[in-house]
Amino acid sequence: MNFDDTPQEAAFRAEARAWISANAPKQYEEELRKSSLGRTVLKGANILEVAKAWQKKKAEAGWACLHWPKEYGGRGASPIERVIWQQEEGPFGKLSGMFIIGHGMCGPTMMAYAGEEQKRKYLPPLASGEKIWCQLFSEPAGGSDVAGLRTRAEKKGDDWIINGQKIWTSGAHYSDYGILLTRTDPNVPKHKGLTMFFLDMKSPGVEVRPIKQASGQSDFNEVYFTDVKIPDSQRLGAVNDGWNVSLTTLMNERMSIGAGVATGFPELFEFCNSLMLEDGPAIEDRSVRSRLANYAVKASGLRYTSMRAISALSKGERPGPENSIGKLVAGSMVQEVAMYALDLQGAAGVLSGLEDAEVAGKFQAMLLRAPGTRVEGGTDEIMRNIIAERVLGLPGDIRVDKDVPFNQIPTKGR
């Protein structure tokens, strides 16, 4: 048990710190530090451009996608080095938000299933942020039940023809490529008729329609496919083996650990530490202290859980379900934290404008973004099922659709 850096780790940290200090876009540091889940605004700058420029600089100096092999645009770094980098990158790491899906899910799937030539072609520009990727899995009929999706891929000569609709695709409106899960055989049980591809989002027949979210922002989209052509060479894995390929993606989603899911705690502590209530400083109020302490131990528990996972990873152990815990706990917590911070503001808590609201509307933005956090990447209920079944070994849910051919599964409720 050692929470101190080894000499090598210390040297790595010093190198990272020096490089960041010399190269990071410092003019945005304050704004990034203050930004929260649901609101990252840079006054007078296009955040996409700022993010891409920072990512490119990192890539050129060997600080992008640290754990990827060098030949694919990474650094071949150890899991601990990744954590050290994230600690040092601090608020500038918030600029990586739009790359998460590409770096965390699409890249590793390409690494596992694409041909060598394709990897060398597509991965470095993905690492450097030059090209952005999205994940086209969810559909109106297939969210938690991913394998319930209906977008069809039909073989025609050397190509596949895609027809159907995806939904909630984050970043599709600025993405260059996507990984796409399709149905290739509706006559077999649903998990056995899926196939995975990657495609150019500018292909003819791809139409991206932004969806306005409950939070008022528009980060995700509907994506329509009308006779979109994908060459067979862009298939990932075997025909009808897409479910296994998608599991790789989802496992890697769990593996992109260390990033630390936002809990809202540091923000809440800082807020309470300076807030004055009628009877004195909030931090001296008994009930405030109790709430804060409860959130504090959840936040630190999550932090050290992810560090334990990283230690296991460093020793070559497979990533456990620790990250299911991360999102499950942090998702509800950020929502509660936001509600509590607004409660402390009383009537004025209702205001959400940058200028009128306390701490630039940070908690109001969190409040409105949090419901999505509890749904995206697997809902709270699915996370609990994963823990119950894969960690505790409890029986799987009773499935009425498992062995039924896909085209005979009922589609209406009630």
Place this chain on the structure above:
Amino acid sequence: MNFDFSDEQKQMRDAARKFLTEKCPPKAVREVLDGKVPYDTELWKGLAEMGFLGVAIPEQFGGAGAGHLELCVIAEEMGRANAPVPFSSTVYLAAEALLLAGSDAQKQKWLPKIASGEAIGTLALFEGKGNPSPKAIKLQASGGTLNGIKKPVPDGAIADFAVVAARTGSTGRDSDISLFLVDLKAGGVEAKPLTNVDPTRGQAELTFTKAKAEPLGAAGDGWSILTQVLDRAAVLLAFEQVGGSDRALEMGRDYALDRIAFGRPIGSFQAVKHMLADMYVSATLARSNCYYGAWALSTNAAELPEAAAASRISATQAFQHCSKNNIQVHGGMGFTWEFDCHMYYRRANASALTLGSLSYWEDQLIDRMRKKNPA
């Protein structure tokens, strides 16, 4: 960086688990629970022989000199087994106080006896309801003797000696408090066992009447030593609580797999699955906080006070959460004396109070975080 116990420490855990599975089955815990004996003397002897009582006591004082990470490992196993012995009072409280503040002679006198299982020690701090606070200490020290009442004192009725917090000044400051060592068998102390929610860990009232006492640490340093002792004990007890949480979770999981209702194992109902998943989550968060606490304890890091409070809070919450829901998973069976669920429920709720309540530690945590991050 490495956030895990070493292979040697894990081997020690395995050895301790094996030993306790054999020597401390639920049947043995019940002997104490049913009031047949005040604690398991055979187990106590065995723990001494295994070297577990003196694991963190230096070799020069008769211990194994392994260290506090090793003690954390043992503590977890003691909690898992719900061991009905005065381990926490003797090892986490009395021994730690001696290690921190004892003179060489005092250490020579008591530590080897602790390591060998000959002496049971405790800390006499509380005087009725309330949390650790210098103001609450009324017991008076004068002319080398103590007069007053302490309660509840953990394992007070079976202890051979006690570290006693007493009032030696009247300035209204923390420096009014000093610590004393009292040989409880030397006369002047009357011990009365008290009924408590967890009979496997006794509580007592100690009445001191001109009891002979020798100072432990410098006069006026009592409160500062106590704070350190409580922090150290908080991490160690938290490991017991984590061990107990894990065991309660395991019992619930096993029952959910075996028990059939409505033609299915109850573990296939999502309401039960999700309850168990939430138990796993709280036990895991507590364990992770405790690992940080263990590191801080073993290195005496500046982070110890904050890490100790965090370990204590999350482990208390986890053990209460897991032990109460373990009963729920067991349905009506869980509410019978026959099943072991209530032993953990009792221990969880007793442990939650022995070093000061949850709200006390919440207060401590925020104070400490605030010192580090002034507004």
